[in-house]
Amino acid sequence: xxxxxIISLLIPLFTFSQLKFSDPxxxxxxxxxxxxxxxxxxxYVDQGKVANITTMVNRKGKIIxxxxxxxxxxxxxxxxxxxxxxxxxxxxxxxxxxxxxxLYEKGKFHLNDPVHKFIPELKSxxxxxTKDSLVDxxxxxxxxxxxxxxxxxxxxxSRQPADSxxxxxxxxxxxxxxxxxxxxxxxxxxxxxxxxxxxxxSTDILGILIERITGLSLSDYLEKNIFKPLGMVDTFFxxxxxxASRFLPNHAYDRLTKEINTIxxxxxxxxxxxxxxTMRNYYDVKMYSGGGGLVSTAYDYMVFAECLRNSGExxxxxxxxxxxxxxxxxxxxxxxxxxxxxxxxPDDPAVSARTxxxxxxxxxxxxxxxVIGSKGIYSWGGAAGTIFWIxxxxxxxxxxxxxxxxxxxTLRNDLKxxxxxxIVDSFE
Numbered sequence: 001x002x003x004x005x006i007i008s009l010l011i012p013l014f015t016f017s018q019l020k021f022s023d024p025x026x027x028x029x030x031x032x033x034x035x036x037x038x039x040x041x042x043x044y045v046d047q048g049k050v051a052n053i054t055t056m057v058n059r060k061g062k063i064i065x066x067x068x069x070x071x072x073x074x075x076x077x078x079x080x081x082x083x084x085x086x087x088x089x090x091x092x093x094x095x096x097x098x099x100x101x102x103l104y105e106k107g108k109f110h111l112n113d114p115v116h117k118f119i120p121e122l123k124s125x126x127x128x129x130t131k132d133s134l135v136d137x138x139x140x141x142x143x144x145x146x147x148x149x150x151x152x153x154x155x156x157x158s159r160q161p162a163d164s165x166x167x168x169x170x171x172x173x174x175x176x177x178x179x180x181x182x183x184x185x186x187x188x189x190x191x192x193x194x195x196x197x198x199x200x201x202s203t204d205i206l207g208i209l210i211e212r213i214t215g216l217s218l219s220d221y222l223e224k225n226i227f228k229p230l231g232m233v234d235t236f237f238x239x240x241x242x243x244a245s246r247f248l249p250n251h252a253y254d255r256l257t258k259e260i261n262t263i264x265x266x267x268x269x270x271x272x273x274x275x276x277x278t279m280r281n282y283y284d285v286k287m288y289s290g291g292g293g294l295v296s297t298a299y300d301y302m303v304f305a306e307c308l309r310n311s312g313e314x315x316x317x318x319x320x321x322x323x324x325x326x327x328x329x330x331x332x333x334x335x336x337x338x339x340x341x342x343x344x345x346p347d348d349p350a351v352s353a354r355t356x357x358x359x360x361x362x363x364x365x366x367x368x369x370x371v372i373g374s375k376g377i378y379s380w381g382g383a384a385g386t387i388f389w390i391x392x393x394x395x396x397x398x399x400x401x402x403x404x405x406x407x408x409x410t411l412r413n414d415l416k417x418x419x420x421x422x423i424v425d426s427f428e
Contacts, residue, residue, distance in 0.1 A: 011236040018231050018303055018315060020038040022062035028425030029064055036418040037065060045070040048260070049409050050252060050385070050402045052080040054298040057419060058306055059395040066299075073249030073403075075262045083299065085234060085247045085266075086401040089279065089292040089382035093203040095235075095304060096290040097147060097328065097359020098320050100206045100220055104143075105324055108213050110146040115205065118212045119251060127152065127163035128188035143209070146202040147358040148332050150187030153200040162190040171201070172278040174287045177208045177218075197339040197356060207290020218288040228301050229317040235296040238285040238344070244268045247282065247295065250384055252405040260404065286381035292383065302399045309390050309397050329392075331362050331377045371413045372420045374428060387412050393428050394420075 015343040024031045034057070041053045051068030056063060072078045103109065109118070116123035122141060126134040137152065158165025165187045168237045174180035184205070190198055214221055219237050224305035225233050239247050254261060254350040259272045264274070264284075274281045285293070309312035311322040333355050354361060361380055366373035379389035385402040402414055 008129070019058070019299070019306065020061065021066075021199075022064055024059075024064040024075055024422070025424075027059040027062055027064050029059060029422050030424050033422035033424075034065055036421060037415070038067060038069075039419045040083055040414055041067065041069045044409070044411060048074070050404055050407075050411070051076075051249070051260075053400065053402050053411075054080065054084070054086075055216075055398070055415070056298050056302045058309070059303060060395045061306060062198060063302070067390070068298075073100050073262055073265070074251060074260060076249055076265075080245070080248070082328050083234065083297050085239065085243065085245060085295050085297060086294040086386060087248075087250060087279075087282075087382070087384050088296050088301065088386050088401075088405060089295050089384055091296075091380055091382040091388060092290060092292050092294040092384050094308075094380050095222065095226060095294065096210070096218070098205050098325075099210055099226060100143070100147070101324055101328060101358065102225060102320060103210065105321055106388045109143055111147070112142050114140040114142055116140060116211065118209055119181060119205070121181050125152075125185070126188045127191060127192055128165065131161045131164055132254050134188050137189055137192060140194075141193045143206075144332070144358070145193045146209075147355055148197070148207050149199050149202050150194050150197055150333070150337060151200060152191050152193045152198070152207075153184070153202050153205070154190050154198060154199055160190055162188045169362060172280075172287075173287070174278065177211055180204070180287055181183075181208060195337065197333055197337055201291055203291040204289055207288060210290070218290055220285065221379065222403065226288075226304070226319055229319055230307055230314050232296070232300040232303055235294060235300045237282075237288045237293045237295070239282045239295055241268060241283070244283070248403050250403045252404065253407055255408065263405065296399045298399050301401075302397065305390055305397045305399055309392070309395065328358040329360055329362060329376070331359055331364065332357050341366075361372050371416055381412065385411065387415070391415075394423065395427060396423075 024034050042052050044402045053066040053393050057065035068080045068082045070080055126139050127137050141151045154163050154166055156163045169183045173184045196198050210221050211218055249262050249266045250264040252262050252263045268283055271281045271283045278287045291351050297315055312318055312320035312325045353365045355364055360378040363373055363377040374391045374393035377389050377391050381387040385404045385407045387397045398419055
């Protein structure tokens with residue numbers, strides 16, 4: 001059986017040549033137990049919970065698992081390919097966070113610098129006490145506030161007073177970065193910058209900060225400083241028409257009907273019917289969303305994640321300093337900051353299982369979470385169910401991709417169990 005697994009791992013080498021492949025046993029992993037990921041994936045596909053799933057597992061820099069299961073979409077019965085394109089949504093954030101820290105390394109700013117030093121439109125912001133009562137903010141948003149989601153900005157998801165302004169502003173239907181900033185400059189904050197954690201458009205502001213500092217579009221900056229050096233040929237904000245056939249449909253779970261519906265075919269001809277451009281129409285993008293606009297493949301994202309696991313270097317190309325990356329993956333939320341966001345939001349960092357670094361969620365105590373893992377794991381996920389995590393203790397990286405909004409399933413936790421139970425030689 002081991003021979004069969006080795007052969008299956010060698011097949012992608014002709015197409016996917018950057019990463020190194022290995023049989024699991026050579027990396028202290030059981031081939032037989034690693035099949036749990038396959039069984040899990042097939043179960044999710046066979047039960048109709050997801051249309052497809054692509055998962056990669058890397059240990060000590062070697063790929064020990066890379067498989068895709070299912071069809072392109074629930075309404076598209078073509079078999080999925082390993083190089084198909086996924087909307088990664090908020091998995092854009094770690095990439096942009098690394099990008100802004102490249103500029104930090106070059107001395108372009110200090111983390112405690114106010115953002116209005118570079119984006120003056122954000123100098124005089126107010127806080128919404130009620131929908132009809134706004135007061136001047138006492139603190140200015142700093143670049144570190146943006147990196148840690150403690151800026152007071154929001155997404156417009158809640159019933160809090162400030163969020164009602166976001167929904168009316170329709171900021172992600174902006175014509176340009178400048179148009180986006182103009183709209184945001186007129187919105188109130190949810191709270192004093194630095195006082196709370198709230199998942200927000202902070203990383204979108206970081207993307208525009210990159211544009212203001214460098215004079216390049218965010219797309220061009222990432223291509224020049226991250227994608228090209230790492231050989232990430234399938235990561236972009238706008239899907240090239242020649243690659244359109246690889247762009248997957250997106251789906252959403254309806255909690256009322258308990259049905260999964262196709263909400264975007266991903267086809268070029270259907271994109272013309274979609275209003276707006278940011279994270280909606282991926283063929284005519286007007287504003288590059290640093291918080292969620294990228295499209296990628298599991299393989300490309302694994303290249304990025306392996307670069308991080310390897311202290312910021314991949315195939316002889318260093319994109320970030322080793323010490324800088326270690327600083328980014330420490331918990332940066334003080335014990336006085338409490339989380340009011342959703343999803344992977346930390347609570348009180350002094351006692352919570354989770355905290356937040358500079359662009360990454362950090363696990364403090366897996367035993368409190370009740371899901372197997374290691375202290376120091378850093379990660380993030382995307383709205384359509386994509387996820388990656390880097391375990392510096394076990395030297396494991398996992399990237400897994402689906403396309404399902406509002407998923408009710410425990411796939412991410414299930415995947416952790418399936419991955420960690422396969423370890424024979426633990427480094428903990």
